[in-house]
Amino acid sequence: METLQEFFSFSDPSIIAVTVGAVLLSASSAVVGTFTFLKKKALVGDAVAHSVLPxxxxxxxxxxxxxxxxLIIGAFVTGWLSLVIIDNITLKTKIKEDTAIALILSVFFGIGILLLTHIQHSGNAAQTGLDSFLFGKAAALVGKxxxxxxxxxxxxLVTVALFFKELKLIAFDASYAKALGLPVKGMDLLLTSLxxxxxxxxIQAVGVVLMAAMLITPAAAARFWTNDVRIMTVLAAIMGGVSGLSGAYVSYVAPAMPTGPWIVMIISAIALTSxxxxxxxGIISRGVQQRRLQRMIMDENLLKELYHLGEKDADIYKARSIEEIVEERFFPKDRLRSSLRxxxxxxFITKENGHWRYTEAGRQKGQRVVKLHRLWELYLSKYxxxxxxxxxxxxxxIEHIITPELEKRLEKMLEYPEVDPHEEKIPY
Structure with a gap:
């Protein structure tokens, strides 16, 4: 607790520089990465990160x-040049984008390593610490x-805020943006530059190797929480900022721990949790929804088969044994018993002497499923x-997902038919 209080007291200027720098770098990267992620260009960040080294x-x-x-000017020039080359290779040759990215990433990074090796053997004392750009060294951030x-x-951050609507539009539908008269190429160029x-x-905080994770991971994590791009961008910035702050704190508590890799570890943990x-x-939520849907389909299929049995015997409310139901339509016994309970x-049903029968609510639900099934069969056959x-x-x-509104439209379109394509009566 004392360590936490000392850290947030910001009494040491070096702590302030590292913490503020890590938060700003992480948050701004996450905001720009949101649009890179939405444009499905996640690998572009990796290509640029490796291309800035030369x-x-x-x-x-x-x-x-x-x-x-x-250093920023030099990195910007080669990073921007790498994206221009990738776009030209993709547009003017038969090479696909992922292949072009891999090609340019390898070539530029190889040139960067050659130049870095040359500098290290040049005897220039000023080159000390230059290799930190490979793996990052946020702790080396100073006031300047x-x-x-x-x-x-x-x-x-300001540029994204000013052009937010345009960036959002080209991320989802560049053709529509062009039809509206927006300068799509100019906006693409702006996003590339950003x-x-x-x-x-x-790259100063996390290095060439891990920068792609810092650009894309916050956006990927935020995407799981919302469908709203504005909220997604804010969430990505918050997640990036929190990871930057946490990484700086870990390095403060354990000086041997590097800030950059811990920033990536923390944002990865946030993403994995999301x-x-x-x-x-989320995986758990979707699993629960899928299980709920499977149960609903099972229940509706069972009610439908009880209705089919009632049609055959001209007695909808007749009690049925499990054997009768399975004979009409096979259901696994364990799932059938769970559905009946x-x-x-x-x-929707009641149990009498080991047999099962409709209640009025069950009869109505089963009848509706049969009705929707036969209406849809007729629609497919007729239209x-x-x-x-x-x-x-x-x-x-389809019978399990037709809404009441669509049901009414089907009835009206088919002119309230009495029988389906198999000459079976459609119940109303």
């Missing part, structure tokens, strides 16, 4: 210093670095021109 090395060779401004990277991070800048700023527990898209609890012998399987699925 730019950093060339900037150092030409300037002779590790001034962050010169913080000023430059902080300005770039603010530029990124992506490169985000990578360039974040994948499982997000209320609508569930329907009984819900008031889709599908042979009556081939409509049953499709109707078996």
């Amino acid at each position: 730019g950093i090395c060339l900037a150092f060779i030409l300037s002779g210093t590790k001034n962050p401004l010169w 670095d913080l000023q430059v990277f902080g300005i770039v991070a603010i530029v990124l 992506t490169v800048l985000a990578v360039v700023t974040g 994948f499982f527990i997000a209320p609508k898209r 569930r329907l009984r609890r819900e008031g 889709m021109k599908i042979d009556p012998d081939h409509v049953h399987e499709d109707a078996e699925t």
Whole structure:
């Protein structure tokens, strides 16, 4: 607890520089990464991250210093150039985008390693620490670095805020944006530039190798919590900021622990948690929804078969044994018994002397499922021109998801038919 209080007291200027820098870099990268993620260009971040290394090395060779401004300019030039080359290869050749990304990533990174090796053997004392760009070294951020990277991070956030609607539109439907008269190519160029800048700023904290994770992971995690792009962007920024703050705190508590990798570890943990527990898209939630849907289909199929048995005997409310039901339609015995108990609890059937029969509510529900099944069969046969012998399987699925509104439209479209394609009566 004392360590936590000391950390948040920000009494040490170096702690302030590292913490603020990590939060700004992580949050700004996450915001830009949201649109990269939505455009399904997750690998682009990795390509840019590896392509900035030769730019950093060339900037150092030409300037002779590790001034962050010169390094950013050099990194931006080669990072942006790599994306231009990837786009041109994809558009003008038969090479697919993923192949072009792998090609450019490898070539640029190889050139960067060659230049870095040359610098290390040049005897220039100023090159000390330049290799930290490979794996990141947020703890090396000083006041001067913080000023430059902080300005770039603010530029990124402000630019996204100003062009949010346009970026959102080209991320989802570039053709529609073009039809509206928006400068799609210009906006693509802007997003490309923002992506490169985000990578360039974040690379100081997490390095070339891990930067793609910092760009994409917060957006991927936020996507599990919402369908609203605005909320998703804010969530991604918060998750990125929290991971940056937490990574800086871990490094403060355990100085041997590197800040950058811990930032990535924490955002990955947040993403993994989101994948499982997000209320609508999470794996657990979707598993529960799928199980609930399977139970609903099982219950409705059972009520439907009870109605079919009643039609055959001209006695809808006749009590049926499990054997009779299975003879009409096969159900696994354990699932059948679970469904019968569930329907009984819900008031759709009752049990009398070991046999099962409809309640009035059960009869109405079973009749509606049969009605929807036969209406859909007739629709497929009449309007889709599908042979009556081939409509049953499709109707078996659709009958469970037809809404009351669609049911009314079907009735009106088919002019309230009395029989289905198999000459079976449609109950109303």
